[in-house]
Amino acid sequence: MTAESAIEITTFVNGTEQSGYVPARATVAEYLRDDLGLTGTKTSCEMEVCGVCSVLVDGRPVSACAALAADLDGTTVTTVEGLAEEGRLSHLQQAFIEKSAAQCGFCTPGFLIMATALLAANPDPTRHEIAEYLDGNICRCTGYRPIIEAVELAATRMRESA
Amino acid sequence: MNGSPTVGQSLPRADSRAKVTGEARYAVDHVLADMLHGAVVRSTRAHAIIESIDKAAALAIPGVVGVVAGADLGSLFPRFGHLIADHPVLAIDKVNYMGEPVALVLGETLHAAHDGADAVIVDYSDLPVLGDIATALEDDAVLIHPETYPAGDAAFEEAITEPRNDNVAHEASIEWGDIAAAFEEADVVVTTSVKYPKLYAYAMEPYNALSIVNDEGIDVVTTAQHPFMVRDDLARMFSLPLAKVRVRSPVLGGGYGSKSYTKIEPLASVGSWYSGRPVKVALSAEEAIYTTRADSAHITVRSGFDSAGKLLAREFEILMDTGAYTDNGTLVLAKCVNRCFGPYETPNLKVHGRAVFTNTVASSSYRGFGAPQGNLAGELNMDQAAERLGIDPLELRKLNILPPGGTIVPGKRGLDADLGADLDIVTSTLDWGSESQHMTGSGFGVSASDAGAYPVSTAQVRVLVDGSVLVMTGATEMGQGSKTVLAQIAAHELGVDLAKVQIVQSDTGSTPYERTTGASRTTVLVGLAVQRACQDALGKLESMAAETFGVSPTEIKTAEGTVVAPGTGEWPYAEVVRSWFGARSGEVTGVGLVRATGELEMLPPFWEVGTVGVTVSVDCDTGRVSVDHLVTVGDVGFAINPTLVEGQDLGASTQGLGAALYEELIYDGGQLENPNLVEYRVPHATDMPARIDTIVVERGDGVGPYGAKGAGEGTLNPMGGAVAAAVGRAIGRWPTELPLTAERVWLLMNEEGRGLNGED
Numbered sequence: 001m002t003a004e005s006a007i008e009i010t011t012f013v014n015g016t017e018q019s020g021y022v023p024a025r026a027t028v029a030e031y032l033r034d035d036l037g038l039t040g041t042k043t044s045c046e047m048e049v050c051g052v053c054s055v056l057v058d059g060r061p062v063s064a065c066a067a068l069a070a071d072l073d074g075t076t077v078t079t080v081e082g083l084a085e086e087g088r089l090s091h092l093q094q095a096f097i098e099k100s101a102a103q104c105g106f107c108t109p110g111f112l113i114m115a116t117a118l119l120a121a122n123p124d125p126t127r128h129e130i131a132e133y134l135d136g137n138i139c140r141c142t143g144y145r146p147i148i149e150a151v152e153l154a155a156t157r158m159r160e161s162a
Numbered sequence: 163m164n165g166s167p168t169v170g171q172s173l174p175r176a177d178s179r180a181k182v183t184g185e186a187r188y189a190v191d192h193v194l195a196d197m198l199h200g201a202v203v204r205s206t207r208a209h210a211i212i213e214s215i216d217k218a219a220a221l222a223i224p225g226v227v228g229v230v231a232g233a234d235l236g237s238l239f240p241r242f243g244h245l246i247a248d249h250p251v252l253a254i255d256k257v258n259y260m261g262e263p264v265a266l267v268l269g270e271t272l273h274a275a276h277d278g279a280d281a282v283i284v285d286y287s288d289l290p291v292l293g294d295i296a297t298a299l300e301d302d303a304v305l306i307h308p309e310t311y312p313a314g315d316a317a318f319e320e321a322i323t324e325p326r327n328d329n330v331a332h333e334a335s336i337e338w339g340d341i342a343a344a345f346e347e348a349d350v351v352v353t354t355s356v357k358y359p360k361l362y363a364y365a366m367e368p369y370n371a372l373s374i375v376n377d378e379g380i381d382v383v384t385t386a387q388h389p390f391m392v393r394d395d396l397a398r399m400f401s402l403p404l405a406k407v408r409v410r411s412p413v414l415g416g417g418y419g420s421k422s423y424t425k426i427e428p429l430a431s432v433g434s435w436y437s438g439r440p441v442k443v444a445l446s447a448e449e450a451i452y453t454t455r456a457d458s459a460h461i462t463v464r465s466g467f468d469s470a471g472k473l474l475a476r477e478f479e480i481l482m483d484t485g486a487y488t489d490n491g492t493l494v495l496a497k498c499v500n501r502c503f504g505p506y507e508t509p510n511l512k513v514h515g516r517a518v519f520t521n522t523v524a525s526s527s528y529r530g531f532g533a534p535q536g537n538l539a540g541e542l543n544m545d546q547a548a549e550r551l552g553i554d555p556l557e558l559r560k561l562n563i564l565p566p567g568g569t570i571v572p573g574k575r576g577l578d579a580d581l582g583a584d585l586d587i588v589t590s591t592l593d594w595g596s597e598s599q600h601m602t603g604s605g606f607g608v609s610a611s612d613a614g615a616y617p618v619s620t621a622q623v624r625v626l627v628d629g630s631v632l633v634m635t636g637a638t639e640m641g642q643g644s645k646t647v648l649a650q651i652a653a654h655e656l657g658v659d660l661a662k663v664q665i666v667q668s669d670t671g672s673t674p675y676e677r678t679t680g681a682s683r684t685t686v687l688v689g690l691a692v693q694r695a696c697q698d699a700l701g702k703l704e705s706m707a708a709e710t711f712g713v714s715p716t717e718i719k720t721a722e723g724t725v726v727a728p729g730t731g732e733w734p735y736a737e738v739v740r741s742w743f744g745a746r747s748g749e750v751t752g753v754g755l756v757r758a759t760g761e762l763e764m765l766p767p768f769w770e771v772g773t774v775g776v777t778v779s780v781d782c783d784t785g786r787v788s789v790d791h792l793v794t795v796g797d798v799g800f801a802i803n804p805t806l807v808e809g810q811d812l813g814a815s816t817q818g819l820g821a822a823l824y825e826e827l828i829y830d831g832g833q834l835e836n837p838n839l840v841e842y843r844v845p846h847a848t849d850m851p852a853r854i855d856t857i858v859v860e861r862g863d864g865v866g867p868y869g870a871k872g873a874g875e876g877t878l879n880p881m882g883g884a885v886a887a888a889v890g891r892a893i894g895r896w897p898t899e900l901p902l903t904a905e906r907v908w909l910l911m912n913e914e915g916r917g918l919n920g921e922d
Contacts, residue, residue, distance in 0.1 A: 040184015104641025
């Protein structure tokens with residue numbers, strides 16, 4: 001075998017331009033965690049069913065465990081580290097704290113990313129729509145109720161402050 | 163003690179900001195620049211002799227720096243296990259289950275290590291596969307463990323087992339009265355047989371560890387719930403004093419018992435020992451499934467009643483499939499044996515259980531710990547008995563339930579809960595007794611577990627020179643909220659602002675000894691240790707103030723973060739510390755020790771009770787079960803943080819719903835058919851019950867701080883029985899096997915000839 005081939009990419013991650021070479025088979029999660037030190041993005045099932053590794057690529061949710069870093073070239077990426085602005089938590093982050101929606105917290109970044117995408121597309125979702133949208137994210141600790149309540153609370157506040 | 167309102171309040175979690183920003187550092191986030199990555203070569207056979215391991219192709223891959231196998235461990239003690247040290251770090255001569263670690267490939271990158279693992283060639287000679295209990299118990303079955311191993315910790319009295327000449331890992335029984343005579347007298351005898359599935363806990367952070375082994379000793383950062391137990395195993399393995407082994411458990415991405423005891427730490431450590439470099443081993447979820455699981459069980463219960471419904475006798479026969487190694491399986495069996503019959507007045511009882519080795523993943527601790535298995539049998543049997551006796555199942559339970567103080571097991575602590583009242587709360591919230599709709603049904607159940615584990619706990623409270631406080635504890639934060647609850651206790655005891663209290667957890671090199679983080683013990687036992695450490699620190703502050711300011715010690719007391727001598731002066735803790743040391747430095751350490759004396763002499767420290775109910779609907783075309791209503795009662799004595807209690811109760815009952823409706827590891831012989839999160843289905847957001855009531859009941863009846871008892875398992879334990887009863891009432895036939903998947907319910911609905919009472 002030979003050394004792995006590498007591909008040059010340029011991408012904007014949480015508003016910062018990043019350029020460099022990534023191994024052809026490196027995943028987005030490996031790139032974010034190992035190359036950029038953005039360890040807020042976790043992996044768990046590694047087959048796109050648990051939602052833990054969700055990040056936004058050009059505003060759309062992507063499973064970082066299975067997407068290739070090479071495909072990030074020319075994209076804009078948002079991870080959990082990019083949700084707060086200048087240290088001010090987003091409405092969703094604040095609501096997750098208030099509703100005790102994080103226990104072990106390992107799934108929390110993925111839920112926050114997915115909920116961010118949901119509320120961008122649908123600012124006034126019903127409880128059922130929230131559950132449907134988050135059905136691809138597994139939480140093993142909470143039983144989901146506090147997460148759904150947190151998304152409802154954040155949605156209300158975002159509509160009020162809009 | 164100082165009237166500070168920090169306990170009994172749903173304050174936000176201490177770690178929540180870090181967890182919503184991505185800043186929380188889990189074990190998997192710990193890396194070192196010079197570390198190697200370990201990838202595990204796993205057995206493709208369920209039971210086989212290892213004829214040879216060919217490493218050459220792996221070693222030829224660029225970036226692969228070494229391959230370690232069982233035969234390479236040289237002077238190390240090559241096995242681990244806190245009860246019986248039977249678990250090899252890497253298979254030695256023989257593999258006992260499919261997925262067992264056979265070799266560890268060390269690579270400069272994770273990709274190189276995985277390429278190397280794919281290239282290792284292992285040659286096997288197959289042995290007969292004992293894939294289930296029946297095969298393992300055949301007279302001529304080969305022995306999975308033909309040799310004996312050193313025993314572990316003697317404090318696990320219930321789990322001590324003698325070497326035997328069969329595949330029974332452990333046998334346990336409990337008996338009182340005369341069941342033969344009692345069954346003779348019984349007017350009604352009801353027999354129930356149930357099967358509880360093999361489960362995977364699915365803590366979302368898979369097992370991982372970063373280990374450094376060098377002349378200084380061992381330093382491991384890992385996903386262990388019980389770092390001190392891991393330390394003990396590693397010290398034996400490497401022949402090191404305990405002081406030379408440092409095990410750190412940072413924030414854990416879930417545990418639920420599955421990260422109890424030693425799991426992956428030996429693999430990373432032998433990798434580091436072999437290579438002389440730090441080694442990180444981070445498993446995938448699939449590999450985590452091949453690391454530990456929960457026992458399945460076949461249980462038959464026979465109960466005799468008089469015509470009025472009073473229990474006269476119960477007899478249980480339990481068989482558990484404990485997998486290839488002991489791990490904690492023998493203790494799980496022992497707990498199932500004394501948790502199956504429930505908190506009922508049972509004048510005559512006989513329970514006999516066996517845990518059987520099979521060529522499947524070793525089973526160990528998982529939330530509930532023998533109780534969910536046993537409770538399914540015991541509670542479904544009560545429902546069937548109620549039907550046979552023509553008595554309402556609530557009335558039958560209340561007729562037999564033990565009153566507060568009642569004896570569940572002779573010689574153990576009396577029942578520290580009012581379960582009759584809890585049953586009334588659940589059933590009234592569930593609207594039990596109202597007419598149910600077509601294809602809907604309700605069920606409920608109750609359980610009591612001897613929880614808390616063995617009471618050995620220590621804590622230190624350090625009052626710093628600015629008056630802020632460090633609480634040092636070996637108890638692990640894995641999502642349950644101990645970081646928050648222990649801070650609330652310390653702030654309350656010391657009368658200081660919660661924002662001034664910092665909790666430091668789970669580092670065997672710096673935090674004081676904690677036996678385990680399991681059995682729902684932390685709030686009670688560590689809470690008591692923290693309380694005592696605070697009292698010790700306050701006593702020291704009073705003595706120091708008396709000495710420094712020339713006041714009689716009897717005149718001094720502490721209140722609201724200050725030491726007060728009425729009429730003389732009032733000094734903040736910070737001033738006492740600075741003045742006593744005579745510099746702008748110093749600190750005061752209080753120590754709290756907990757052991758089985760005084761209020762804790764009688765075991766268990768508390769009974770963890772659980773009372774739950776559900777209403778379900780069954781789709782008559784597909785058999786799919788949906789949960790319309792879930793009711794849980796958290797009978798916790800005193801809720802130091804009620805929101806955290808509700809979080810535990812809903813989380814536990816949701817895992818119970820998973821086992822009741824969806825989850826099962828399915829084996830075909832020695833082959834696990836569903837080692838992934840697609841085919842092993844856990845509850846998702848859309849599976850949530852349509853209505854949820856999590857009720858917290860506080861009667862101050864625990865031995866813990868402010869009357870607290872533990873939480874976190876109680877509302878899981880009776881879920882299986884409650885769901886099975888609800889489905890049974892919805893479809894008119896009693897289920898006997900979990901999970902109640904749509905397929906299983908449809909088959910039961912459409913099966914010929916079986917009525918609700920289990921008879922033709």
